Amino acid sequence: MPELIVNREVVADTFSYLTVEDAVPATGDVIVPLAVWQDQADSLLARGGRTGVWLASDQLAEDLDERVHQADVVAIEFPKFVDGRGFSTAYLLRNRLNYQGELRAIGDILLDQLFYLQRVGFNAFLLPDGKPAAKGLELLEPISVRYQASTDTPSPLFRQLESA
Amino acid sequence: MYVYNDYDQQLVNDRVEQFREQTQRYLAGELEESEFLPLRLQNGLYVQRHAPMLRIAIPYGMLSSLQLRKLADIADEYDRSYGHFSTRQNIQLNWPELERVPDILAELATVQMHAIQTSGNCIRNTTTDQFAGVLADEIVDPRPYCELIRQWSTFHPEFAFLPRKFKIAVNSAESTDRAATRVHDIGVQIIRNNAGELGYRIYAGGGLGRTPVIGQVVSEFVPEKHLLTYLEAIVRVYNQHGRRDNKFKARIKILVRAMGIEKFREKVEAEWAHLKDNDSTLTGNEIKRMQAHFSEPDYADLPATDPAVEQLKADSKGFRNWLERNATAHRVPGYTAITLSLKKTGVAPGDITSKQMRAAADLAERYSFGETRVSHFQNLILADVRVSDLPALWEEAKANGFATPNIGTLTDIICCPGGDFCSLANAKSIPIAEQIQRQFDDLDYVYDLGNLDLNISGCMNACGHHHVGNIGILGVDKKGAEFYQISLGGDSGLDASLGKILGPSFNAEEVPSVIEKIINVYVKERTEEEEFIDTVRRIGIQPFKEQVYA
Ligand code: SF4
Numbered sequence: 086m087p088e089l090i091v092n093r094e095v096v097a098d099t100f101s102y103l104t105v106e107d108a109v110p111a112t113g114d115v116i117v118p119l120a121v122w123q124d125q126a127d128s129l130l131a132r133g134g135r136t137g138v139w140l141a142s143d144q145l146a147e148d149l150d151e152r153v154h155q156a157d158v159v160a161i162e163f164p165k166f167v168d169g170r171g172f173s174t175a176y177l178l179r180n181r182l183n184y185q186g187e188l189r190a191i192g193d194i195l196l197d198q199l200f201y202l203q204r205v206g207f208n209a210f211l212l213p214d215g216k217p218a219a220k221g222l223e224l225l226e227p228i229s230v231r232y233q234a235s236t237d238t239p240s241p242l243f244r245q246l247e248s249a
Numbered sequence: 250m251y252v253y254n255d256y257d258q259q260l261v262n263d264r265v266e267q268f269r270e271q272t273q274r275y276l277a278g279e280l281e282e283s284e285f286l287p288l289r290l291q292n293g294l295y296v297q298r299h300a301p302m303l304r305i306a307i308p309y310g311m312l313s314s315l316q317l318r319k320l321a322d323i324a325d326e327y328d329r330s331y332g333h334f335s336t337r338q339n340i341q342l343n344w345p346e347l348e349r350v351p352d353i354l355a356e357l358a359t360v361q362m363h364a365i366q367t368s369g370n371c372i373r374n375t376t377t378d379q380f381a382g383v384l385a386d387e388i389v390d391p392r393p394y395c396e397l398i399r400q401w402s403t404f405h406p407e408f409a410f411l412p413r414k415f416k417i418a419v420n421s422a423e424s425t426d427r428a429a430t431r432v433h434d435i436g437v438q439i440i441r442n443n444a445g446e447l448g449y450r451i452y453a454g455g456g457l458g459r460t461p462v463i464g465q466v467v468s469e470f471v472p473e474k475h476l477l478t479y480l481e482a483i484v485r486v487y488n489q490h491g492r493r494d495n496k497f498k499a500r501i502k503i504l505v506r507a508m509g510i511e512k513f514r515e516k517v518e519a520e521w522a523h524l525k526d527n528d529s530t531l532t533g534n535e536i537k538r539m540q541a542h543f544s545e546p547d548y549a550d551l552p553a554t555d556p557a558v559e560q561l562k563a564d565s566k567g568f569r570n571w572l573e574r575n576a577t578a579h580r581v582p583g584y585t586a587i588t589l590s591l592k593k594t595g596v597a598p599g600d601i602t603s604k605q606m607r608a609a610a611d612l613a614e615r616y617s618f619g620e621t622r623v624s625h626f627q628n629l630i631l632a633d634v635r636v637s638d639l640p641a642l643w644e645e646a647k648a649n650g651f652a653t654p655n656i657g658t659l660t661d662i663i664c665c666p667g668g669d670f671c672s673l674a675n676a677k678s679i680p681i682a683e684q685i686q687r688q689f690d691d692l693d694y695v696y697d698l699g700n701l702d703l704n705i706s707g708c709m710n711a712c713g714h715h716h717v718g719n720i721g722i723l724g725v726d727k728k729g730a731e732f733y734q735i736s737l738g739g740d741s742g743l744d745a746s747l748g749k750i751l752g753p754s755f756n757a758e759e760v761p762s763v764i765e766k767i768i769n770v771y772v773k774e775r776t777e778e779e780e781f782i783d784t785v786r787r788i789g790i791q792p793f794k795e796q797v798y799a
Contacts, residue, residue: 145489166284166287166410167287167370167410168410168493169370169407169408169409169410169411169412169488170488170489170493172406172407172408172409172410172488173407173485173488173489174489176407176485181523195284195288197271197284197288198410200406201404201406201407201409202406204406204407205406205407227263227266227267227270228260228263228264228267228404229259229260229263230256230257230259230260230263231404232256232260232400232401232403232404233400233401233402233403233405233406233477233529234527234528234529235405235406235407239528240528241401241477241528241529242256242400243400243532243535243538244528244532244535246256247532247534247535
């Protein structure tokens, strides 16, 4: 069973992840593909149960509009852990669209990437099968110094030191 | 040079522990090979033909004597008592054991060194002019800007899994480009605009490798304080839009070409509009803080010349030759910059023994304020030598194998490790360099030929920068045999150009005589004062072709 970390805690995953072919169930928590979300966001949000949208790695933050703020979750998929597009997508969602809700990394992610993922704005990680969440929590902060700004640190180190 | 504060030190210490833990997990079977791969690469660790290879960062080529001695100790303790300077100002160890790499990193951390991002699909070591700070033709010292880029790019969370590796070079000279910025993913040319304000002309999309391209201008002028946000905009556009389906098409040069420079520029500018003036914008204080790390050493008031030196010049041809090729004019009277050649015939270009590292550290302490620099031409530089010390330094340089007076000439060959070490190689490169050096063993003749870059790569990854050699040699595989393709007319300077392939390739034995034929054409065709590259540009490659394939 893949384990889920949200806000530094291991929690049960109540969401089902739908593809474009899947019918949307009347109730229950679902995360739908971008195309479905774009088409039916309003009716999705009117259902019982929580609703999220997931972006494939070639879908950009700018493909989402204002309705994103009503989503319970935005998930960004990493098809392979070396595909780093999702890092920029997350940054832009947080900093350009100002999305404040849960941002979840799904797909092929490494425990050793959690630090960077967290820095760019993810606060939830669906770990691939076999990757223990307990270990993941240990690896959230391997480096204590952050030179540059990102979502977690809006000001680079040099500014922080100057104003300290 | 830059000295770590507590934060810088904490960061490298943390990294040592992180990598130690990752290595343990890998050895315990908790991390798969494919998962450990990017982690070790981002720490400069390759698995090579014979053993792992560890690439240690030398930010923009600056080394203190303390660091050089530590490298010597590490080479003795963990390797075979030598190292290899790469064409990106770094140093590589060819024989470390994987299990002991964390200990090597711990040793490096004690002298403010690391191997962070020396490999992998991330932002690599920023390189610059090896004569930064000491030549008259410089606008400002580029090193503070390099350090700003180093810190910004170190563990940048968003840009650690780019489509491909990403290299930035900075040049601040007005009339020349010793940093080869036009063949980097981003080239930063420091300039002053008409109003006298400092800023940068930004190039993007240059690169060597299998599709060599000269970078194009993204912005004619980015004001000084906007350096980091502008870089961020470029790298973000690349991270989102660079190709990921084919690693041979993943460099930014392919993206820039596919989009066209106008469209690319538009995207970068649109992204930058959001970032401009945010908190990552440099402050005057921060720029000053960096500049303070590279303040002038304590130069003495000296006469420009020294009678004893003049006398020795008159008496000794060897000394004259050495000065002619290995000395570079300094902006401060009474000082000169000296290149210690690592291109002695019979030694792999860029190789240095631990004994030589210690000797260079001593020389630097005695003659050059305790600092050395590594050039992308794979030599070492003492940047601040008193003219009056030159005779003594010359003797000591000779005694330590550093005095080969061939800098900038045909035998100052840039050469990658090639088939002797590198698992990607099509052919050996080091023995080819040696054969050419042996063929051209008449120093007077080599001098007469003047400036001539000869660059060798063992495969099209082009670590030896063969495309931008005036003469480039590329190892190719022809039905399982090692062959060499020769190109002419490459240049990495301000007037950057890529070499043109001469024709069908040659086997190893043929190479020296082919080079000889090429040189003969040059000698015959050149006009007074024309350097090799000028002649090639004027007459084209046809006359060379005719001779070589006659
Ligand atoms: S050019 Fe090829 S052979 Fe030479 S070091 Fe690079 S990858 Fe290896």
